[in-house]
Amino acid sequence: MVSALTTDATVRPWRTAARWLCALGLALAAAAPVNAATPLMIWPVDPMITEEQQAVAVWVENRGVAAVSLQVRVMDWSQTEGEEFLSSQKEVVASPPISVIPPGKRQLVRLIASQPVPPELEVAYRVLIDELPAPDDQSGSPTQDETGMGIRLKVRYAIPLFVYGRGAQPFRATHSQAQRGSKGKPLPPDLTWNTVKDGKAHRLVVRNKGKGHARITAVRWGTRAPRPDVTINEGLMGYVLPNSLMRWELEAPPPGDPVLKANINGHETLVPRGE
Template identity: 40%
Template sequence: MKLPSRAFGAWLVCLGVLHAMPALAASSVLIWPIDPVLEADQQASALWLENRGTETANLQIRVFAWNQSNYDDQYQNQRDVIGSPPLAKIAPGQKQLVRLTRTKSMPPGQEQAYRIIIDEIPGAQPPGPTDGKTAAAIRFQMRYSVPLFAYGDGLWSKPDTTRPRDPKSAGVPQLTWRKVTEGGRNFVEIRNQGPVHARLTDMTLQQGGQAKPLVEGLAGYVLPGASMRWPVADGAVATALQGHVNGIDTPQVISQAH
């Protein structure tokens, strides 16, 4: 299954346009936590949906296996983790609990990645005008994408105040980077050889003594054993790369591959 790559949060998909005009987006869904996990000893985890809009939200919840190949995100149907209920009807101001349940154990010492895709099911079109004029409005469908990580025995990544654990035992990504040229385009390629994912934000390149942004804000994820690429300007000579990894406040210097 192909979905927009490197997306995080809400995607807006236009369903139909009658001329160009105000957007009708009466439903707005708040989702928390935005980074759910299934610990090795957890059978299930909770995801909450709250309708902050003015109309009832009809939602479809699906969980896809997530991997990365050819420098892109790939999604496949799976039954290892199930979201329940698969359909939710949430009135304005109300909440819905979605239970994320694993159906089998994860391999020891490994992290498995998933994407929770929450689609708004469009309701009936509002009545058209009765004065013969064309309605000027855009109908939007909301799509939300939430990452989910599940762990096998002996591995964890996300701190949890209810679980006293030695931070030194946490799984951490092991990142290296290199500059590559392919098809006449230049890229920074980041490889993750660690046991857990890397969520990258505010990546900067050191060029000629100056730090220049590679990606401002969320750059994306690099899953264990995968490599991802980001385009750079022609002729740019980078000597160092750094950025924030998995929400840590201090920027991390990423080693250059040799």
């Protein structure tokens, strides 16, 4: 589900990455349209571009009773030492970048890879869909960041976008889910986990040494003893990009002799413990 949130109009490292991901509501259903907190529906919620495509379409439907103005941008997405970073880029463009959708209508936005990704690589982006206030909407006052950008944003939606170079394609849990017609090799993640204690807080650290991203959902502790699993996160925990790591604060310390179970890119997985 893609949900809406009030945004900052500046791009900066998000130091509360786990809470940011939760706020974006990225427990995404792979094929279903998504109804957000406002009357907008956005689908697909997991767009990808392979060498056979060079572009992908995203639909935005206005199910409200008033016209909605939107701005669509594509940002480079990276992770460094457990933090999320977005930055400007020119490799992927959105067309049209700005549109007005009348009530009951839908708008097609094409995400176009203007430059090829290096062979056998996956590159991650975030698609930011900003709902702009109507010209007569004077409610609220802009923040300092928003004033500096010259615009006051009303609502932001964000979805991931992955672009693949020649000889690569998205990793799927089963062969039947592979991209049809693609000649590339799937790029799977390679995950390990550990826990660290930071003061009184316990954090789960997941490292990805693979060439493809990991979408982590339904995370839980198991034990080698015959006891029920302990849920960590029922929905989406987050993403770990290739050659990156992410940290999430745990509500409780891990049980004794724990094993980590999770759904990784649609596949139930027992994640090995790292050193």
